[in-house]
Amino acid sequence: MTAPAPQADSFSKGLAGIVAGRTAISSLEGDLRYRGYSIEPLALAGDFEETAYLLLHGELPNGGQLAGFSARISAAARSLDPAVIDVLARLAKAAPDASPMDALRTVVSVLGQIERDEAPGSRQQLLAQAERLLGQVPAALAAWIDLSAGRPVAAWPDGPIAAALLARLTGRTPPDAHIRVFGTTLVLYAEHEFNASTFAARTVVSTGSDMHSGITAAIGALKGPLHGGANEQVLAQLAEIGSVDKADAWVAEQFATKRVVMGFGHRVYKDGDVRAKLLGRLCRDMVAGDAAAEALEALAARMESLMLDRKNLRPNLDWPAARVYHALGLPICVFTPIFVVARMSGWTAHIIEQVGDNRLIRPMSLYTGPAPRDYLPITGR
Numbered sequence: 001m002t003a004p005a006p007q008a009d010s011f012s013k014g015l016a017g018i019v020a021g022r023t024a025i026s027s028l029e030g031d032l033r034y035r036g037y038s039i040e041p042l043a044l045a046g047d048f049e050e051t052a053y054l055l056l057h058g059e060l061p062n063g064g065q066l067a068g069f070s071a072r073i074s075a076a077a078r079s080l081d082p083a084v085i086d087v088l089a090r091l092a093k094a095a096p097d098a099s100p101m102d103a104l105r106t107v108v109s110v111l112g113q114i115e116r117d118e119a120p121g122s123r124q125q126l127l128a129q130a131e132r133l134l135g136q137v138p139a140a141l142a143a144w145i146d147l148s149a150g151r152p153v154a155a156w157p158d159g160p161i162a163a164a165l166l167a168r169l170t171g172r173t174p175p176d177a178h179i180r181v182f183g184t185t186l187v188l189y190a191e192h193e194f195n196a197s198t199f200a201a202r203t204v205v206s207t208g209s210d211m212h213s214g215i216t217a218a219i220g221a222l223k224g225p226l227h228g229g230a231n232e233q234v235l236a237q238l239a240e241i242g243s244v245d246k247a248d249a250w251v252a253e254q255f256a257t258k259r260v261v262m263g264f265g266h267r268v269y270k271d272g273d274v275r276a277k278l279l280g281r282l283c284r285d286m287v288a289g290d291a292a293a294e295a296l297e298a299l300a301a302r303m304e305s306l307m308l309d310r311k312n313l314r315p316n317l318d319w320p321a322a323r324v325y326h327a328l329g330l331p332i333c334v335f336t337p338i339f340v341v342a343r344m345s346g347w348t349a350h351i352i353e354q355v356g357d358n359r360l361i362r363p364m365s366l367y368t369g370p371a372p373r374d375y376l377p378i379t380g381r
């Protein structure tokens, strides 16, 4: 029996506007909501573990549940398998300039091999794997940063992920105000429905493959500059422009050469990204009084008005996130890996949801190649 012919009228390039599944994890209709809760109070609370628990379990934790969840994540961060450190140490010698995103993709693959993760297990097993990944991945990121700089791996500090990771990446004990805004970025980055990396993860596990394979694919998808990689490109572009007086000419040149301006536009939000508005406000408050950071904010404000006037495009979350991370003293190369740390909560929640009600994800394509033709043996070509 032959397959039915694909219908041209159901085709949408890049799957734009196509509903590709159901989810109970987050919704972008009107307001962004995680499990029904509006993003704003979650983000302002800035408690990443609370949000990760909500995404994975469907309900906000009580005090005891949150303490247990946080303790298990911390324990996973502190007990990274020595085989992972060995692999990272060898890679740091062989390719110290490699992207930390490549290191994280490798780490998750190695962790899957160590765990002998072969097929999705019970919901309980998947939740335990998710908790371990939430701790292992930030610890591996910090380990890679140490090793690629030629330093021994420092210990993972006690406390919540936001405080511990910020301390490890900056090498200092961060002030509470910095931990709070960093936690807010993790909550904002945690989950966003059927984005490219989440869809990649769901596609992989829909075949019956394992959690670590799904996450490895997701990290690869997030790395691209049209997705998570944009936050690093935002700062690179702002540095390239240099100052507010150069913004108009720079933007004109980008448009003339048909290049995209990173941190603007979104597949779903056409009237602006609620997360960008919220974090942009916090960023401006955080840097008030710092002359260099205020100059960067002035440049950012000019860019926003140019992009709106010329292209009707508004900032997405990566636009303020890049400036916040820069103001926190973080190097550009960890911006997208921080997104990985946060989105691990959304990815694992989606993998668990997909496995719980699975059907193989396998769309169709419209064929545009040559008309049927006869094979010619090589001697006759």
Ligand code: COA
Pocket (backbone or CB within 6 Å): 014, 225, 226, 227, 228, 230, 259, 260, 261, 262, 263, 264, 265, 266, 267, 268, 311, 313, 316, 317, 318
């Ligand atoms: N800079 C310049 N032009 C942009 C743009 C940007 N950041 N984002 C969109 N456009 C243009 C497109 O080129 C297109 O122009 P055209 O009609 O002349 O071809 C038009 O705006 C409409 O874009 P659209 O097709 O709706 O975008 P998309 O849904 O296919 O892509 C993004 C969405 C996010 C990939 C895109 O906006 C982009 O590349 N942004 C920059 C990267 C980024 O910030 N990524 C993070 C996303 S959260």
